[in-house]
Amino acid sequence: MSTVITIARRELEAYFVSPIAYIVSAAFLVISGYLFSLILIDLHQASLEILFANIIVTLLFITPLLTMRLLADEQRMGTLEVLMTAPVRDWEVVVGKFLAALGLFGVMLLFTLFYPLLIWRFGGNPDPGPLISGYLGLLLMAGAMLAIGTLTSTMTSNQMVAAVLCFGILLMLWLVDAASRVAPSLAGVLTELSLRERYDDFARGAINLEDVVYYLSIVGGALFIATRVLESRRYRV
Amino acid sequence: MIEARGLTRRFGRHRAIEDISFRVEKGEILGFLGPNGAGKTTTMRILTGYLPATEGSASIAGYDVFHHSLEARRNIGYLPENVPLYPEMTVAGYLDYMARLRRLPERRQAIQRAMQQVRLEDRASQPIAKLSKGYRQRVGLAQALLHDPPVLILDEPTVGLDPRQIIEVRELIRSLGGEGERTIILSTHILPEVSELCQRIIILNEGRIAAIDTLAELTARLQDTNRIHLHLQQPSADSVEQIRALEGVMAVQEKGGGVFEVQSSRDHDIRPSLAALATGQGWGVLELRPVTLSMEEIFLRFTTGGQQPATPADQAANGAGNQEEAQAGDRAGNQEEEPLSGEPEPTPDPGP
Numbered sequence: 001m002s003t004v005i006t007i008a009r010r011e012l013e014a015y016f017v018s019p020i021a022y023i024v025s026a027a028f029l030v031i032s033g034y035l036f037s038l039i040l041i042d043l044h045q046a047s048l049e050i051l052f053a054n055i056i057v058t059l060l061f062i063t064p065l066l067t068m069r070l071l072a073d074e075q076r077m078g079t080l081e082v083l084m085t086a087p088v089r090d091w092e093v094v095v096g097k098f099l100a101a102l103g104l105f106g107v108m109l110l111f112t113l114f115y116p117l118l119i120w121r122f123g124g125n126p127d128p129g130p131l132i133s134g135y136l137g138l139l140l141m142a143g144a145m146l147a148i149g150t151l152t153s154t155m156t157s158n159q160m161v162a163a164v165l166c167f168g169i170l171l172m173l174w175l176v177d178a179a180s181r182v183a184p185s186l187a188g189v190l191t192e193l194s195l196r197e198r199y200d201d202f203a204r205g206a207i208n209l210e211d212v213v214y215y216l217s218i219v220g221g222a223l224f225i226a227t228r229v230l231e232s233r234r235y236r237v
Numbered sequence: 238m239i240e241a242r243g244l245t246r247r248f249g250r251h252r253a254i255e256d257i258s259f260r261v262e263k264g265e266i267l268g269f270l271g272p273n274g275a276g277k278t279t280t281m282r283i284l285t286g287y288l289p290a291t292e293g294s295a296s297i298a299g300y301d302v303f304h305h306s307l308e309a310r311r312n313i314g315y316l317p318e319n320v321p322l323y324p325e326m327t328v329a330g331y332l333d334y335m336a337r338l339r340r341l342p343e344r345r346q347a348i349q350r351a352m353q354q355v356r357l358e359d360r361a362s363q364p365i366a367k368l369s370k371g372y373r374q375r376v377g378l379a380q381a382l383l384h385d386p387p388v389l390i391l392d393e394p395t396v397g398l399d400p401r402q403i404i405e406v407r408e409l410i411r412s413l414g415g416e417g418e419r420t421i422i423l424s425t426h427i428l429p430e431v432s433e434l435c436q437r438i439i440i441l442n443e444g445r446i447a448a449i450d451t452l453a454e455l456t457a458r459l460q461d462t463n464r465i466h467l468h469l470q471q472p473s474a475d476s477v478e479q480i481r482a483l484e485g486v487m488a489v490q491e492k493g494g495g496v497f498e499v500q501s502s503r504d505h506d507i508r509p510s511l512a513a514l515a516t517g518q519g520w521g522v523l524e525l526r527p528v529t530l531s532m533e534e535i536f537l538r539f540t541t542g543g544q545q546p547a548t549p550a551d552q553a554a555n556g557a558g559n560q561e562e563a564q565a566g567d568r569a570g571n572q573e574e575e576p577l578s579g580e581p582e583p584t585p586d587p588g589p
Contacts, residue, residue: 002337002340003337003338003340006334006337006338007338010323010326010334013326013330014323014325014326017325018325077321077323078317078319078321079321079322079323080321081282081287081315081317081321082315082317082321082322082335082380083338084286084287085285085286085287085310085313085315085317086310086335086338086339087307087308087310087311087338087339087340088338089307
């Protein structure tokens with residue numbers, strides 16, 4: 001486990017010396033602040049439910065940007081060779097990298113706590129239930145998306161390719177339930193698979209075990225495949 | 238300390254290396270010599286566990302590099318070609334990261350010692366991106382030395398350095414191997430480097446071992462005659478005839494300007510009688526020295542069709558690799574029938 005933390009720590013430090021992390025964080029906070037203001041002025045509600053429902057769309061764009069560098073850059077620079085010839089297991093590298101991206105997103109999310117604090121300070125009384133479940137859902141959903149990004153980053157030494165590939169997969173998972181109208185018999189399954197549909201209950205204040213399991217299995221599945229891809233790198237040219 | 242048995246690696250249909258077998262004893266410095274694309278990097282990557290072999294096996298300090306990869310990796314310090322580093326980190330930060338990855342118990346001392354060994358202390362707080370090529374090389378070496386490994390594998394450690402830096406890095410490598418405790422494999426295509434540093438040489442060509450031996454043995458195997466370079470101040474008209482008349486002399490060649498090349502049979506040292514003759518005749522000896530094959534000549538002979546069959550000495554040196562070596566010898570023997578050409582054949586670069 002200490003190796004995982006070592007790798008995650010270096011990766012987090014690397015985030016903070018690259019402009020990408022700052023630009024992405026800034027964009028995320030500007031957009032969420034803008035949405036928050038609009039919703040508050042328009043609806044006068046002491047709740048973040050609508051804000052959460054809008055914020056998740058931005059995840060679609062920021063998660064590929066956060067993860068594209070993770071392993072693609074190590075492969076491009078050749079540092080992967082030093083990393084993988086140290087006594088380090090493949091999964092430790094994958095999990096360490098993933099945790100760094102999740103950590104950075106966690107920091108970004110911490111800044112958004114400013115909004116509920118603002119509501120509370122000016123006399124609103126937001127219901128803590130949906131607030132907690134909304135944040136937990138955001139973290140889970142972002143985790144699933146970041147894990148997919150970690151996976152695509154192991155597949156190529158080109159950051160751009162990794163980002164676009166990740167974005168494509170995420171968009172597919174986002175829109176998968178759109179096919180429900182064409183194939184009504186599959187509607188149930190497709191809705192279950194959708195990244196977005198799964199979040200609705202979290203935003204409303206309900207934490208369902210199956211939704212938690214859904215996101216966690218995407219994390220586990222994507223990181224597992226990423227580990228296998230990293231191993232298979234040794235068998236490819 | 239290091240043992241490779243029949244290592245073969247294919248990339249698709251291309252064979253990067255084939256049937257590489259050798260042993261390196263503790264404290265030895267072994268050089269991989271070969272043109273680009275000969276399979277030096279591939280062999281090293283297999284030894285470090287970065288790449289698995291398609292066939293064959295290798296062990297480091299008794300640990301199989303594939304089946305006990307983590308233990309084998311703990312015993313290796315590796316400097317990959319082109320020294321990949323994280324540009325945004327400082328020297329100390331990077332070494333600290335690598336020390337943590339290796340879970341060294343006393344990180345600070347280990348980092349200090351490694352930086353001292355490569356004389357890097359004054360750059361500790363500099364970002365790697367700002368370092369010169371020579372210093373980057375030292376950072377890579379410090380990284381390889383952090384855990385004081387019994388085995389060092391250095392892929393082209395002096396490539397891209399200026400002459401002074403090359404000398405520094407060579408001295409460093411010599412000092413690292415100096416205690417006789419550390420086993421070192423290094424690869425290069427610079428010939429003087431191996432002759433200066435290595436006790437034994439493996440010449441790789443197109444993925445196969447063309448020769449394994451000490452430099453002296455390699456030279457001896459290629460030379461079937463002794464050649465003497467003789468420079469006279471005032472040779473007489475019949476100098477050539479008089480020298481030819483000496484016992485053991487096989488041929489004399491006048492090269493002009495008073496320079497002669499005298500060939501004799503291997504078991505006959507003609508230098509004393511040659512010197513006596515020249516002095517007696519008052520020719521004025523300016524220079525008299527044996528002509529040895531340069532590394533370049535040896536290398537070209539071994540990599541351009543003029544391969545010699547492996548000698549029994551090779552096989553003895555390789556222990557477990559006996560059988561493979563014998564086969565390699567057979568193949569080399571077959572190639573012997575190809576016409577010997579003085580021109581080096583261009584070595585095709587098989588690409589990645």
